């Protein structure tokens with residue numbers, strides 16, 4: 357299954373390129389003259405949250421009425437977290453002989469279509485949800501048989517023994533095509549009576565007058581790129597619920613609104629992110645070792661750039677490998693290009709031979725949370741709650757979040773169900789405040805697991821960089837199992853770690869050879885993403901001047917390098933890395 361990539365925004369792209377030319381020829385003088393603070397830019401963003409429609413003449417007379425549907429629980433996002441929550445609710449309703457209406461909206465056209473394939477799944481939560489998952493035909497075909505970990509130098513691979521108890525131990529886990537697994541969860545949910553609506557993105561959070569969440573509204577359709585209504589304009593639908601579960605995954609845009617509205621991030625550290633790039637290859641059968649897991653750190657990244665690679669051999673009836681590269685978005689050099697780091701990593705003498713003679717069949721990229729326990733916000737608020745990677749329940753050193761996402765969905769639903777059926781529980785607000793979920797999550801194995809690895813990621817910020825983190829892990833995780841009484845802090849938000857371009861050296865990347873490494877255009881063509889030409893960019897700039905006045909002027913436009921679809925989608929990454 358294929359992932360979402362950033363949508364294209366050709367107008368922004370042209371604009372940006374033009375300004376890059378201006379910068380190349382005139383910036384030194386402009387910059388000295390205070391360019392960064394004085395240049396005015398024309399409008400890039402057309403989104404109605406920035407340019408309200410009621411002040412826009414083109415929207416006069418357009419019928420903005422929305423139909424509303426009532427459910428008991430609405431779930432936003434059909435990933436492992438949202439689907440587990442939906443399934444558990446219906447299981448509980450069936451066990452107790454109750455009728456509850458559960459609606460789930462998923463923005464992908466099919467369930468699983470926005471999920472990056474090729475993952476190592478810890479089956480713990482699946483076993484809790486469906487003890488009979490094997491009989492039900494869950495697509496877990498490849499038990500892990502071999503774990504390899506190495507440090508790469510430019511030419512060599514230094515093997516590192518994986519001692520029992522380290523996060524990289526994968527025995528007992530399964531290598532899966534995560535998109536297939538999610539699609540299977542979708543089928544189970546529908547069979548239990550969940551109303552699953554793929555192709556519907558929740559675009560807006562709705563509130564009751566008492567301030568509690570009332571539900572969500574799905575996206576309007578039929579809007580031009582410049583923000584005007586087309587003749588085909590159709591208003592979205594309102595879905596109201598007693599509880600709305602937000603399971604949007606990493607960096608969801610509704611979650612960001614909720615953080616603000618309920619001050620949910622008041623007591624946690626800023627979230628930190630990574631960008632993960634993945635490819636799926638069919639390889640020569642002789643090189644195929646189903647069940648093998650390989651991870652590396654080191655080359656091509658320097659020790660101050662967090663990241664590493666994975667390569668999983670799948671057993672899906674054909675010789676498939678899923679390989680990928682993760683780069684922490686708190687890197688310092690604005691010239692770094694995660695996509696091209698990934699491409700050159702494939703040429704390492706310990707990697708290339710596996711791919712030679714093979715064929716790349718898919719490419720995708722996606723953000724992941726790296727803040728860990730320290731960056732988890734408050735999870736409940738009147739009328740709603742956050743589950744899965746939305747609040748960042750990912751085990752970072754393991755690069756695994758499916759099992760924790762699923763368990764959070766299960767626990768959320770158990771708490772919601774008990775509140776729904778308990779008539780004696782009086783809610784202060786119309787939307788129910790299910791605080792029991794957060795309390796139960798903190799008592800569960802998810803919290804214990806995230807607590808034990810909490811210091812691993814921040815320990816990579818010493819002068820020794822990643823290697824300092826490895827030493828720390830050896831001492832405090834392997835020996836003490838994370839029981840040290842302190843909790844390390846992250847140095848701050850990712851964008852604040854980026855150094856000005858003038859203080860950094862541009863990185864020369866080798867040209868792709870078209871066999872092992874590829875250019876971005878041919879990669880994006882394999883991502884399965886498809887966007888209408890005349891539709892608004894999915895990403896919204898809060899301030900149209902930032903790409904030019906700040907990112908370009910100071911950091912040489914890092915978004916042209918860190919966006920996994922190059923020019924397109926730069927707005928989101930701008931906000932992610934450089935906007936407060």
Ligand SMILES: Cc1cc2nc3c(=O)[nH]c(=O)nc-3n(C[C@H](O)[C@H](O)[C@H](O)COP(=O)(O)OP(=O)(O)OC[C@H]3O[C@@H](n4cnc5c(N)ncnc54)[C@H](O)[C@@H]3O)c2cc1C
Pocket residue numbers: 432433434435436437438461462463464468470471472474475476477478556557558559603604605606608609610631632633634680682722723724743744745746750755756757758759761
């Ligand atoms: C490169 C990479 C490698 C990984 N490898 C592993 C691994 O090996 N093992 C592992 O366990 N985990 C791995 N993970 C992490 C794993 O993918 C996540 O932890 C897991 O998918 C989280 O599940 P979720 O349901 O919370 O979020 P997601 O899987 O992100 O699902 C969220 C869903 O919500 C939908 N959505 C978002 N916003 C809206 C909206 N407004 N309206 C409607 N729908 C919406 C999205 O389309 C998506 O389908 C990896 C992640 C990355 C990026």
